[in-house]
Amino acid sequence: MNISEELIRKITLQAIEELGEKATTENVKQVVSKSLEKLGAEEQTFKTTPEDSGRVILTSFGLNHPGIVSGITAALSEAECDIHDISQKLMGEFYTMIMIIDITNSKKDIKQLQEDLNKVAEKLKVKVYLQHEDVFRYMHRI
Amino acid sequence: MPYEFDEILETIKMTEIEHFDIRTVTMGISLRDCADRNIEVTKQKIYEKILKFAGNHVKIAEEIERKYGISIANKRVSVTPISIPFGSFTADEYIQIAETLDKAALEIGVDYLAGYSALVQKGMTTGELELIKSIPGALANTKTICSSVNVGSTKAGINMDAVLIMSETIKKTAELTADRDSIGCAKLVVFANAVEDNPFVAGAFHGVSEPEVVINVGISGPGVVLEAIKSAGNVSVQELAEVIKKTVFKITRAGELIGRKAAEMNGVEFGIVDISLAPTPAEGDSVGDILKAMGLEDVGAPGTTAALAMLNDSVKKAGLMASSSVGGLSGAFIPVSEDQGMIRAVEKGNLSLEKLEAMTAVCSVGLDMIAIPGKTPAETIAGIIADEAAIGIINDKTTAVRIIPAVGKDVGDSVDYGGLLGKAPIMEVRELSPAAFVRRGGRIPAPTRSLTN
Structure with missing residues (x-):
């Protein structure tokens, strides 16, 4: 006003x-x-955007070793996130994993999730990035 | 999966490795309703208005950074050219306004506040003259304030009186900030054909035809373009143009997303995306390196202007396709101090002031962040400004001069500001004098190009 x-x-x-x-x-x-x-x-009091899809994309990569997927998904399940899609590739000893996650019903927002996952990433010695879906939609879809 | 593996990794690579970031999210605020006869009331109105609209600007930008994983290097504010609403004040009072603006900028946490400006391409009002007189003091007394003065336009020609006054103002600003490598001059731009919605400082201001409050975004992606050119390998220039366009298209789209979200969350209008390739002093984030990757031995080699012209044109074409809100300067910046590739070229003696001037004819924005010997006479600086303004008005484009006559320094020395302003080696200036020409005064008439109706 x-x-x-x-x-x-x-x-x-x-x-x-x-x-x-x-x-x-x-x-x-x-x-x-x-x-x-x-x-x-x-x-x-500023408003949140109604048209946000609530979907975020998680990208993780690093040296492959057992327990990475389980470590990351445990954190997501604890935050009540819904995994819509998951895909993984191995290149030699490196792995790359991408997940599409719905955080609409999560009790945590993207910032808190990022903080949680950073802790997990540090423990697993890998990189984890969490970005809202829109940035990929804008850059790669017309 | 709705996105390909490679697409997702490409975005991650851009933001994490290749320095793709949003260079600036700038909130433009009109101060036209802040004028009052009483200077104290005016100052209070200005302060309150900036805090009211931009109070959450930095907080919101940080939230967006986290959400999209794209860093926003700078959060800034631009205001109505101060000489327009506050034309009744004296130089001393203008300095008080600058201090108030500085206080507001520090309070809301932005790094620069720009718009301590005057538009005098055709002539100067009393207020504008007072504002120009106050610029050295205002820049010396404040941390965040940036100033710009427009001295020429295609429609009006070049105001040579203003050119000379500005060259003296630059000298004085250098002297007043001599203890800090004449840093005041890094925040002072002399324009021809200045644009009203430029989000980049030091030249930003909130033009008179702009809405009450607006969000403009400037993207920065030389690192991304450099990597794309490197990985394209030995292809023809046409194919190279294609590679540049595809890359810039993507970063422009990301810029538009960030701008729209920032505007929405601030509850204000979204203005434009400025698609300029703006380098930073970070290694690899350099327009100079792009030119080298295109096949030049170094910046300054014959062919530099052609390579830059192609780069600049490809950037524009991609940006136009990617967003219907492209504005501002939108080209490739070639500031010397803010670009490692350019710094190296100058240090090696490969890039001269004259070659740089030729390059500015084909890109935005002009002779930017160039340090010259402190002993350079004001008339010589006026000649440099007039040359650059002439390129601007004849080619119907924006040009600018941000030049630092570093007090007590000469060729072989350098000035170092750290951060985004970077480090500039002192460049050689020809000692031939244009004094008699620039002291004639008057106005270079508008070119035939001005008669388009």
């Missing part, structure tokens, strides 16, 4: 009217700044 000067003037006039004879410069100022703060506070 845009707080215009006109609105401030209106609030001030109403404050003066309501305070009646008690109105002094100080208390009018107080009342007005309080009402403005309230308006400002309402304004600060």
Whole structure:
């Protein structure tokens, strides 16, 4: 909401009217700044985007060793994420894994998930990236 | 799987290895409703307006960075050219406004706030003259403020009086910040055909035809283009153009996504994506290296201008296809201090000021971040500015000069700012004097190209 000067003037006039004879410069100022703060506070709540698909893409790579998939999926299952697709390739001793995950019903947001997975990645000595699907859609689909 | 394995890995490679990032998300804010007769009221209005709209700017940008895994190198704010709404103030009062802007910028956590500007291509108002007078002081007293002055346009010609005043202003700015390698000059741009929606500092300002608040995005992908050219191998230039286009297309799309999300989350309008290839001092993130990868021994070799022209044109073509909101400068930047490939070419003596000037005729934006000896006379700087402005107005393109006459330094020395501004070796300037020409004053008339109606 845009707080215009006109609105401030209106609030001030109403404050003066309501305070009646008690109105002094100080208390009018107080009342007005309080009402403005309230308006400002309402304004600060910013919305999340409704058209977000809620799908994120997890990419992981590094030296192959047992327990990588299980380590990563355990963290995802703990966060109640739904795995939509999973694909893996081995090139010599390196592995690459890509997952498409739905986090709509997860109790964690993408930032918390990234933090969780970073810990897992550190333990497994691999790289894990988590990015929203849109960036791939924008770059590779017209 | 809706995406190919290789597509996903390509994006990861771009963002993690090849330095693809969003160079800047810039919020443009109109200050036209902040004017008041009283300087104190004006300052308060400016401060409150910036905090109101850009208070969450940095926080939102950081959230987007995490979500999409693409880093946003800079979060910035641009404002209405200060000389327009506040034309009744004096130089001293303008400096107070600069300090207020600086305070607001530091409070919201942006690295630069640009728009301490004046548009004087046809003539100067009293307020504009006062603002220009205040520039050295304003840049010396603030950390984040960037200033620009437009001295020429295809429609108006070149205001030679302003060119001379600006060259003196540059000298004075250098002197006032002499203790910091004349850093003030790194935040001062002299333009011809300045654009209103440029998100890149130091030349950004929020033009008068822009909406109340807007988000503009500048992408940066020299590293990505360099890798694509390297892996293309020995192909014809036509095929090379194709490779560049495909790469730039993808990074422009990512830029548009980031811009739209940032605008949506800030609850403001989305403006443009500036598809300029903007280098950073990071190794590999260099336009100079791209030119070398195209087959030149070094930047400055005969053929450099042609290679750059092709690169610049391919960037534009890809950007136009990828987004319907392409704007700003949109070309390839060749700032010397911010590009390792360019720095090396200058240090080896392969790249001269004259060759750089020729290169600016085919790309955005001009002689950018060039350090010259501190003893260079103001008239010589005026000659350099006039040359660059002439290239701009005749070719109907934006050109700019961001030049640093580093006090106490000469050829062989360098200035080092660290961070994004990088390091610039002092370049040689020809000692022939244009003094009698630039001191004539007046205005170079608009070229025939201005009569398009």
